[in-house]
Amino acid sequence: MLSTNQEMTIGGHAVAPGERAAIRLPVTTGLNGAELALWVHAVRGRAPGPVLALLSTLHGGEWFSVDVVRQVVTGLDPEGLRGAVLAVPVANPPALRLQTRNMPDESDSPDMNRIFPGVHTWTSDQLVGTIVREVLAHATCLMDFHMGPWGSAFLDILVGDDFPRPGLADETERLALAFGLPIIRRASVVGGFPGPRASIGYAGGVLGIPALGVEVGGVGFGRRLEDRWRQMTVDGVRAVMGALGMLDGTPDVRPPRQLVYRTGHRVNPTKGGFLRSRFGGDALGREVEKGTLLGEVVSPYTFETLEELRAPVRGALFYVARDYPVRPGDWAYGLANTEDGTARWVENARTIGAPR
Ligand SMILES: [Zn+2]
Incomplete structure (x- = not known):
């Protein structure tokens, strides 16, 4: 929980209660001489509350959620918000540039969602390390967005059931149900796939915070379906914020039946x-x-x-x-x-x- 007079400093910038900021986080210098940076959008409410981290495009081909994050961030009013949202719309800029899943270099950390908390000096490790230090360190809940590459589409939320902190798995499932998707996967994400070096395994297993792997939508399906998936995701994030106590009056978006599956x-x-x-x-x-x-x-x-x-x-x-x-x-x-x-x-x- 973020209290009213608690300092929240991101990239050297102290985010004040009631403030909205886009903060540039320098990460490293590339061989081409250019500085590589991440952008994090911070919206801090005037009232105390949880800190929700939103991560998008850890995999460079999965950019459908960039616009979801934009809509969530721009749609928030700090006056009516309890706590804060910290959103990274593009976690892997070099891979987005080429629209590939993995970091396009010769490192042995190519997949940014398999190297948390980013311990090496490869570009991908430094990006993950920056996210862990500047964003996840403040977070009390994480949503990480993934979907298929062009031509495939997803509709489920991954929640862990082997988080060591007692009650955390059920709390995470409660939030996943509130999101309103018809299908939820409950699996051993720390001991099994994708493991503690992926974002949600790390957040749930190591940091001990609820962590949802949100897999909704895809591209190549036309405006009608893609707009529906985008709206479903924006509504779902806001519904989870309602369930966390960050927003008042968010509609209940749950369908009449939701499937929680394991296999x-x-x-x-x-x-x-x-x-x-x-x-x-x-x-x-x-x-x-x-x-x-x-x-x-x-x-x-x-x-x-x-x-x-x-x-x-x-x-x-x-x-x-x-x-x-x-x-x-x-x-x-x-x-x-x-x-x-x-x-x-x-x-x-x-x-x-x-x-x-
Ligand atoms: Zn992915």
Whole structure:
């Protein structure tokens, strides 16, 4: 909790109660002589409260959430806010520049979401180290946004259930449910994937704060769907801020039923080719029966079908893809298993749109 007279200094700048600031954080100098910097947007309410950190584009190809962060930050009024929001819209500028997932250099820290808290001197470690020092050090809750690269789209929130601090996993799940997505994955994020060197494993496992891996949306699906996913995410962030006590009067955006699952299945191609998708962006969240044909991989050379992608279980689609070229292993379909007894449905009996 950030109290009213507590100092919050970011990059040498003391953010006062009621202040909104865009702060430039110098990180290092590149071989091209240019200084590499991060930008953090701080909105501090006049009243005390939690400090919510928002991270976007740790993976450079995942820029869908940049505009989500912009909308959240510009839509906040410090007068009605308790606590503060610290938002990094672009955590990995060199990778965004090339629109690649990983840092485009020859380091052995290429993936910025696998190297927390950034202990080495590689560019990516220094970016992570700056985020940890200047942003996460103040945070009492983290939301880190990820989605697929162009052509794939996601719809789930990852919450850890192996955080060592008692009660933290349930508190994180409460916030994830408040976000309002229909699908939530609860998994061992510290001991399992993606581990304590990823943002949420580090925040939950080491810092002991609620940490949500928000995976919503994607690009290449047209304005109607993308606008819907963007709005869903902005509304979800504000709903979580309501659940944290940072904002008053945020609407309850939870759907009538939410799936909390533990077993996920990746149904990705084993061969490269063109994916002809039978379950595109509109199908996100839909439940399919075991054996359903989800898509086919077709050779762009011979036009023959190289592979059929079928649902290995009955489950809900938490990621899908449009027609696009795929390499072996690229994102196609993710299924939340609803038949093995590890998933549960949370029923929300309430009036849609009623204030919290
Ligand atoms: Zn990512």
